[in-house]
Amino acid sequence: MIQLFIIILFACITTSANSSTSFEVGKYAGQHEYKNNCTLSKKLTIPDADELEVNIIGKTEQCCDYITVYANKKFKFSGIIKQRFVVKGSAIQVAFRSDGRTTDEGVLVEISARLPANIFNDIKEQLVTVTNQILKYGTNQIYIKINNNLQILKQLYTKIKTTPTIDLVIKEVIDELIVIGQTYKEIATMSIDIMDVHQQQFAIIDDLKQKTSYNIDKIQRKHQEYQALLDDTQTKLAMLEDSLEKQKHSFSIDGYTTIMQTLAEQEQIWNKFYHEQEIITNKLTTHSQKIKLLLHVLGINAQIYKQSANVASLRKDSVLKLDNLINLPELRNIINDLETSETDILEWLEKIKRNGL
Secondary structure, eight states: OOHHHHHHHHHHEEEEEEEEEEEEEEEGGTSSSOOOOOOOEEEEEETTOOOOOOOEEEEEOOOOEEEESSSSEEEOOOEEEEEEEESSSSSSEEEEOSSSSSSSEEEEEHHHHEEEEEEEHHHHHHHHHHHHHHHHTTTHHHHHHHHHHHHHHHHHHHHHOOOOOOGGGGHHHHHHHHHHHHHHHHHHHHHHHHHHHHHHHHHHHHHHHHHHHHHHHHHHHHHHHHHHHHHHHHHHHHHHHHHHHHHHHHHHHHHHHHHHHHHHHHHHHHHHHHHHHHHHHHHHHHHHHHHHHHHHHHHHHHHHHHHHHHHOOOOOOGGGGGHHHHHHHHHHHHHHHHHHHHHHHHHHHHHHHHHOO
């Protein structure tokens, strides 16, 4: 009995160095279920692939039987498994291990190279997400608060001009100035966090541009390879006398020419996309700088409102100096510029979304 157990265990411990695109255990390998005490390992690879789509389906004992994928990071699954994810590189290592108790139906792991269109769309989606992060982080609430405060100041100014006795509104004016000052101070203190988020997003954009550039270079290299094949085939064709061989070489020349045309079309689309990435990066950089300026202005204005409230509490007639606070042309101009900038960037996003590969 012990001897039989050793034979079964030995049969389950397998390490394969052969390249493949799938890994099967249990029913996916033609068995009813996988066995107890199994340790299986296999390398899955697709030469020249930059990224792989990994698809895993199956069922194992929830607590104790695992399928593990080693790529740019480790993935481990058990129980009812239905997973699809992307990893970098051209190969993964897959390992399956079961304990000595319950077994189940098994697992299937399959890999495929990511298509250029999938890579293109993934970069595009990430760019849209990052851009929206820069546009929306903190600014929406800031605009609302600023516009509300400016509206309150207008109302207070109207009251001051229309109220016979300043004493009737002085407390309300002072209270509002204090609240506005505190609001702007709170917003201004967000500057570091907002700018940190922006820098993180810009780092992602730089990475996306590098990926785009890499794919352009890859297409150009393939184009050069097929150009060399085309030149070589044309040279050989001129030297051939056999009609069948001539026909075969002619078909090859037509095929290489068609492939090169499709590569040229792909390169054109990728180049256009890279150009649009540069444009929107410049727009986002300018937009971020405007937000930084806005936060700086709010920090200064927070001090102005605080001091104005202090002065107003001492000298009631100084409330009439609200004229200076209400105009604030630099604040209004910055807000208008930001809103225009956002609209422009959103239009570019729509343009990028419409591009395909």
